[in-house]
Each structure stands twice: as C-alpha cells, then as structure tokens.
Amino acid sequence: MTVLLGLLALCAVATVVGLVVLWPNSAAVSKLQDKAQFTAPGVTFQKARVEKVQAPCRTSTESAPTCGNLEAVLTTGPESGRTQVVGVPPAVSRSGVGKGDTVRLMRVPGQGQAAYTFDEVVRLKPLWLLGAFFVLVVAIVARVRGVLALVSLGFGGFVLVRFMLPALLSGSDGLAVSLAGSAAIMFVVLYLAHGPSVRTSAALAGTLAGIGITAAVGLVAVHGSNLSGSGSEDTALLSAFAGSVSFQGLLTCALVVAGLGVLNDVTITQASSVWELREAGPDLSRGHLFTSAMRIGRDHIASTIYTIVFAYAGSALAVLLLLSLYDRPILDLLSTEAIAEEIVRTLASGIGLVLAVPATTAIAVMTVAGPSAGEQDGAPVRHGAGRRSSR
Template sequence: MGGAHSHSHSHDLPDVEVGLVSRFFLLTALALVALATIIGLFVLWPGDGEKPTPPQYAADGTTFPVGKVVSVSEPCPVIVADPNAPPGSGEDFPEHCNELTAQVGKDRVVIQVPPYVAKSGLQKGDEVKLARIAGVDGAEPSWGWVGTQRNAPLGLLLVAFVLVTLVVARLRGLMALVGLVFAGFVVAKFMLPGLLEGGSGIGIALVGSSVIMFVVLYLTHGLSVRTSTALAGTLFGIAIITAIGMWGVHAARLSGVSDDTNEYLMLYAPDLNYQGLLTSAVIIAGLGVLNDVTITQSSAVWELRAAAPEMTRLQLFISGMRIGRDHIASTIYTIVFAYAGTALAVLMLLSLYERPLLDTLPDENIAAEIMRTLASAIGLVLAVPATTAIAALTVNGPRKVVTGQ
C-alpha cells in the first residue's frame, strides 16, 4: 500500500490518502484545460481588433466641479392628467419645486434636478457633482446635474467589508480578497476589451472564467488535490451552463438587447454579437455559486473519508450527496432571491399592471433573466454530483480500521 497512494494537505483539513492513479488522471485533465486556457488567452487577448468609437460624454469646454448643497426644494407632485378635462383646467406645478441650490467656489447656482434627487434626502453641506457648460460667444455658463458624491459612505463600506473579512476569515479571507482583485483585473483588462473588439463572447467568457477559477481556487484554498477536485467540478458546471446558455439564447430567440443600457450600447457598437454577449453573461453569472458548492462538496468528501476510512466510494458518494442536497436547496434560493432583489422594480411594475406571469415571458428582459437564472441553477445542481463523484474517486479506497487489542 505504501506506493499506491499519496497524501493531500490543505490548511486545517484532515490528512487523507489519495490514489496515485486517480490523482494522475485528475491533474492531467486539469493541466490540459490550463494549457487550452493559456492558448485561449494568447489568441483572444484584445489589442488587434477595432474598438467601437466611444461616445462623447460632454460638450467641449464642459467641466465637472464639486459643490456643497445649500438647500433642496420640495419635490414636484406627480400629476396625472385627466383625458376628459377641458383644456387649461389642469393643475399647475408649484413654483421652485425640484430645485437644488449649491455653492461652487464663489458661485451659488440653482439648478433643476430629477424628482428622485429631491426625494433622496440631500441635506445642507452634502457634496454634489455638477456640470458647468461653457457659454458661447461670451455668454454666461449654464449648469446641470451630474450626481451625488458618494465616495465617503461607499469607501466606509469597503473598509468595513475588508476588515470584517480579515478578522473572521484571517489568511483565507486575505487570499479571497486578493483573488477578487485578480478576477476584477481579468474582467477589466481581458474580457471587457475583448468583447468590445467583437471577439467571441462565448470564447472570451470561457477563457476568462477558467483563468479566474484556476487562480482564485488555488490561491484561496491552497494547492491540493482537494482543491483540484473542486476546480474540476467547477469547470464541469461552467461547461453545463455554457451549453444550456447557448441553447436557451437561440431556442428562445433572445436578441441580447433587453434594456435601455443594451440599446444605448447598440447605438455605438451595432456590429457586436449581442446573443454571444448574453451567453457570456450567463456564464459569468454562474461563477460565484459554482465555486461555493464545489469546494464545499470536495471538503465534505475529505472529511467523510477521514472520519470513516472503511466506507466504500459509493457510500462516500451517497453520504456526500446528502450534504450536497441541502446545499443545493439553499443555493437555489440564493440565486432566485438575488434576481428578485435586483429586479424588484420590474416585478413591482408587472404586479401593478396585473399581468399574468405567462404573459410576461415574451418580454425579452424577463425571458433573458429567467433563462440566465435557470441555466445557472441547472449547472449548479449538476456540479454537485459531479464534484462529489470526482472527490470520491480521487481519495483512496476503503481500508479496514485496526482496533486496539
């Protein structure tokens, strides 16, 4: 038995024997995927393609100074016109509603703001960003609304998130934060520029996702066979999500242009493959939950093998799936409620119209989100038995426990 197995070490997990043959096949498969990923990075790395012409954000001579709020007027009331009322009988808006007064250097400016800004709770002394549009031929400049300065509360939340993560998760949390920064780098420097250049949305999403998962999993959870089994299960889930996403986009005849943001992007980049972009969004959306369930399943099998070395691989799989089913149920809730939270305004509008659920399916923004959610959920569910099976096959087989004489 001495040459038939090795040991897997990972942080505070138990020392578990790993079969050499199963480890060889697992690591060889991952090495081939890593090689394909590296080749994909070289082939798809942005730089040679033609990017869309960026829109002009503001007119020449426009500056964006920061001012301090002096006062905010009451929001204008929402007045619904009566179609049967005679002309001229409608209710007038009160004077000076939706007005914001701000001090910008030595200038005190009064501008009209959207109603939701007047209702947002701005107070005297709050910082806001305005647009100062230079006047033509010596005319006085005009002013416009840009947004509220939110750097302080957002920065405070970021610092709190980092501190809480480091205090509770310690070194593992630090590695997770480093992995998160790396994932952001891949998205910003590889995926977004590559997609804007018209590269294959599916190819870029697959390569980018693989790079992120390889680095994040090994960085956060350590170089071990246990992490490798989780990575293999994650890649399997990504493949399932990709296949279902491709089928779903074409079967539902989704265009990939489902809201105002996509329509605005299409004005400046009409030649992009928006169906491919939607499929790539489906792939990226499933990464977080996949990472969660696969590392949990791999760890569960490791713990089970350490606690019960006499269990057969089939028994390991069955026991691991008992844990996995609970995790599947809770994670599916996470996926669905995450969508419900981000789409709450849309769901409220549909409820206001009192439209039956089936009547909303022709709406592309609803159909796209349903397809994205279901594709991620199916990939998640199938990744659990796949990871559990890989882990059960990777650890060493059952052995008899020698009790004391």
C-alpha cells in the same frame, strides 16, 4: 490523482491559449471609446458642496424658485467658489441629501455665462467607508483565508475589466470569452483562496465542469428561445456605439459569469465534505462515500437554488413591478424579452450548479485516499466494523 492533474494541466493550457487568441485589440477598443462620447465637446462636470436643499414642489402650480431646487457652492472648475442654484428631481430631494454633501453638476459653456444642471450625487465617501468596513469584517472573521479571498476577488475584477469586457467590445465570441475568462479566474481564485492541494484540485475540476455545462445549456437556451440579448435600454444604447457586439453572445457570457460565485461555493463545499467524511470514516467504500457526500450536496443544492432565484428576482425587481401593473396574462409576460432573459439566466445557472454537485463529488471520491483494510470498495462493512474503526 495523476489523471486529475493531467486534465487540469490540459485545461490550463487551453485557458492560456484562449486568452492569447481572444486578447482584445486595444486599437479597436480605443476607436469605440472615442466614438462613444458621453457628452458634447466643451461640456464638463464640476463638483459642488451643498448649502441648501429645498423641498420638492407638491403641485404643478408652485413656483420653481421656491421649491425643488438645490443650492451649492462650486469647488472645482473656472467658477470655483460661486454659488449655483439648480433644479433636482424630487427623488433626490427626498433621498436625504443635505448641507455638506457633494454633488456633481454638468457645466455647459455658452456665449456669456455657462449654464449648470444637476447630474449626480457624489457617493464615493460612504462607498469607501462601507468597503473598508467590509474588508475589516472579512479580515477579522476569516483571517488569512478572508484576505486571500479578497485578493482573489481583485484578480477576478482585473480579468473582467482588462480581458472580458474589451474582448466582447472587439467582437469576440461571447461563449469563448466566457469560458476562457471564467477558467482563468477560477484557476487563480481557488488555489489562492483555498491553497494548492488535491482537495482544491478536485473542486477546481468540478467547477470547470460546471462552467462548461452552464455555458452549453445557456447557449442552447438562448438560441432555442430566440432571445436577442437586447431586452434593456443599456443594450440598445450599446448597439449604437458597438455594433460589432453579438448580444446573444453577450447574454451567454453574462449567465456564465453570473453563476461563478455560487458554483465555486458549491464545488469547494462538496470537495471538503468528501475529505471530512473520509477522515471520519476511513473504512468507508468509495460508493458509500459518494452516497454520504451527495446527501450533503442535496441540502446545499436546495438552499443555493433559493439564493440564485431570489438574487435574480431582486436585481429585476423594478422590471417585475412594472410588468405587474400591465393588464396582460402572466404567460404573455413570461415571453417578453426582459423576463425571458432572467428566466433563462436563472435556469441555465441552476442546471450547471446542480450537475456540478455530483460531478465534483465523483471527482473528489476518486481522488481522496481509498478505504482502509476494514472495508473493500463496493463491499459494506459487517458486524459494526465501520463504527469500531471510527472510534
């Protein structure tokens, strides 16, 4: 127990030092933000209330004024109250947008009257309602633990937005940022959501070990596969504004962060399993306790692997559909940057997850209370003593 707490204290100190050393340069980030102007000078975005949505044009010969347009009344800006007709993509017309919905229009000033074009549907209201329903469900079902988990989630978002993203934009090493940021999140999240205890400390140690394994495997895999990290349009656009960002480091950081949630789930479950098994079998040796807990861990690994693979497949479904249309051998498609990134991300996270299970189990077994007098470590109980003790 003392050794565990000492190691966690060292990790905590290293995390704090990493946060201090890697804390982003706000001036440099501000310069990048000023450089990355989203629109031309004078261009603004105004909200409008939808009054009518025309059906999309079915053929190229149909007249534009009679189809494929949206009629809305401006609710903000200098022309507030004015009715504006703008063209919208067919997908927007078919998505269910109707009278009373709010849209955002781009206003481009001109010599005379300003021109308006459709930008986006404003979806804040349904998103807020869905978010409120999520919080309510978590609070009712999980109660205090659920509320603490939501607070922990907020802290994780704070670290991501205020530290990790600006640090990456400042040109800091992606691997170092991922380790410092992920460790900081896990220290707070685990103790806040599950309470300070030896059990939580064992889960935290296993989580940190899993983070380290995932980062190491990811680093080797990214460089070994010659991945550039620029396999999407977003990274190509980002390189135009933030050339100092290492996209290989960004990819490594992304695969570490992507596996945090599942990794945390596995380690806390394994630590809890060891404590529950000890309570049910106080006379089990540490060896038998480890074996029993690993049987639970193997089942959890199997189900979690499915979760990781299908989660990544779902996020890349559009890319998979597009590639399925290409008349190319499957092995050639696997070597493309976009698909190879997802494969590396999935496998690196999976390896870290799988190895975190025996690591967490071993740590928990060494820190939980020892066996009762009925069985000595390494020596099995004879004549059913374990069963009598359990009753």
